[in-house]
Amino acid sequence: MKIFSAFLATETNTSGVVPTGSVDFEARGFFRGDASLRNPSGFGASHALLRQLAAADGHTIVESLTAHAQPSGITLRSVYEQYRDWILEDLKAAMPLQGVILIMHGAMVAEGYDDCEGDTIQKVRDLVGPGVPIGVELDLHCHFSEQMRTQADVVIAYKEYPHTDTMERLEELYRLVVRQAEGSIRPVTAVHDLRMIGLWHTTQEPMRSFVDRMQSLEGKDGILSVSLGHGFPWGDTPDTGAKLWVVADSELAGAQALADQLGREFWELRHQTWQPPLSIAATIEEIRRAPEGPIVLADVADNPGGGAMSDSTFILQGLLEAGVHDAVLGVYWDLGAVSLCQSAGVGARLKLRIGGKCGPKSGDPVDLQVTVKAIVPDHFNHGLGFRWSFGTGVWVQTDQGMDIALCTSRGQVLSCEAFENLGIPLAGRKVIVVKSTQHFHAAFAPMARQVLYVGAPGSITQNFAEMSFTRRDNRFWPRVEDPRR
Incomplete structure (x- = not known):
């Protein structure tokens, strides 16, 4: 059996100030056909897993594109179309095929395309025809569209937030695509639109139990997979919002009944599954x-x-004004500050302007007297199954003992490596500030006496009740208490 695979993903903040271009994809490592060999600990890990699974079953993976960009603004049309078309070129060259696996995000928006994933899946379907299974893996922060549902045979989203199950879901997808290609299952998909906008941490109850319940239903009574797409609130598209879908073997009515049942159960939990972040003062x-x-x-x-932009200074200012100096903060994206530190060198003491470079949502720059403690040309941290680069990383320490991590490539804090690879000690510190929403949790929660989510100003505010969209209607919870009326 010959199975085609491709990886194209980014998460689009449609109000982002910086567009996503080819340089952003290339910064993460761009590969065409050989990521599993050249980048097996990075984004090539997905293709490497598929090759391993296929080899064990006596099948072959034909590997195409691997391209991932750090979330930012809308992707340039020419960039998306070029990457999509390269996938299609490789697909044509690989035919005939018995299956297709697409590793995507689900919230990629380009100029002229609200649903890049749906567009790509549609064009893949047009090429391979109705008889070849198409499986798609999505981030749970996806905009699950009708085009995705109808043109793919199996769509599976991660279940965990933080995303600790990316490889498990990919293996699940592979198994279902193979089973369909062998003729042992006939997947059908039913969806329930929850009409909700928000974020739901699966590390906390009752979300933890809800995810466990979803998973317990799989493999029974013809249910192949259950996914809850949380949606990406900062992407304004016609499909933005939370949706739950069920993939079943042949029985669409049964799939719809279960999707609706689980959707009602999730709706009833809405006031228990969401707690707003704390203010800086609190x-x-x-x-x-x-x-x-x-x-x-x-x-x-x-x-x-x-x-x-990962350069806001609101929490830094709050800690300084409160006299809290036993703190570690990062990772700040600040090209100018890093350049000055590189010029000064390790051990140098200088007055450094940090953060506040990208507009009002970044706050004001902060001037601090610091010592350059370390400069690491290839700074990184691991998380979500991949290695993520910060570019050049710098550790600076204030005269009062506050430690700050800087970088040249925007990246989310996913593990303690974000600080420890620079030499910054975390043990015994009073406060550790991470520029992350939830993916830090898997690594930092075990060491923390307390985890607090702070609602400082910024470009991805969590005040969902006051959000307004132009590409979809504004009848959603929590903006409207009962959006179905």
Whole structure:
């Protein structure tokens, strides 16, 4: 059996100030046909897993594009079309095929395309015809569209937030595509639109139990897969919002009944599954009350993983004004500050202007007297199954002992490596501030005495009740208490 695979993904913040271009994809490593060999610990890990699974079954993977960009603004039309067309060229060359696996995000928007994934899947379907199974893996922060549902045979989203199950879901997808190609199943998909906008942490109850319940239904009574697409609130598209879908073997009515049942159950949990972030003032009070740390603060509105610039200074300013200096903060995207530190060299003491470079949502720059403690040309951290580069990383320390991590390539804090690879010690610290919304949790929660989500100003605010969209209607919870009326 010959199976084609391709990986094209980014998450689009449609109000992002910086468009996503080819340079952004190339910064993460761009490969055509050999990512599994050249980048097996990076984004090539997905193709490497598929090759391993296929080899064990006596099948062959034909590997195409691997391209991933850090979330940012709308992708340039020419870039998306070129990457899509390269996938299609490789697909034509590989035919005939018995299956197709597409690894995507689900919230990629380009100029002229609200649904890049749906467009790509449609064009793949046009080439391979109705008899070849198409399987798609999505991030759970996806805009699940009708085009995706009708043109793909199996669509599976991650179940966990943070996304600790990317490879497990890919293996699940592979197994279902193979089973369909062998003729042992005939997948059909039913969807329930939850009419909700929000974020739901699967590390907390009752979300933890809801995800476990979804998973417990799979493999029984013809149910092949259950996915909850949380949606990406900062992407304005006609399909933005949470949706739940069920993939079943042949029985569409049964799939729809289960999707609707689970959708109603999730709706009933809406007031229990969401807690708004704390203000900076309330966070400072929590820090003062805590006898010791570490207290991990998530700077949720400046998460580069959601398209933010990762240079806002609001929490830094709050800590300084409160006299909280036993703190580690990062990772700030600041090309100018890094360049000055490189010029000065390790050990140099200088006055450095940090952050606040990208507009009002970044706050004001902060001037600090610092010592350059380390410069790391290839700074990185691991998470979500991949290796993520920060470009050049720099550790600076204030005269009062506050440690700040800087970088030249925007990246979300996913693991302790974001600080420790620069030499910044975390043990015994009072406060650790991470520019991340939730993906930090898997690595930092075990070491934290307390985890606080901080609602500082920023470009990915979590004030969902006041959000307004132009590409979809504005009848959604929590903006409207009962959007179905």
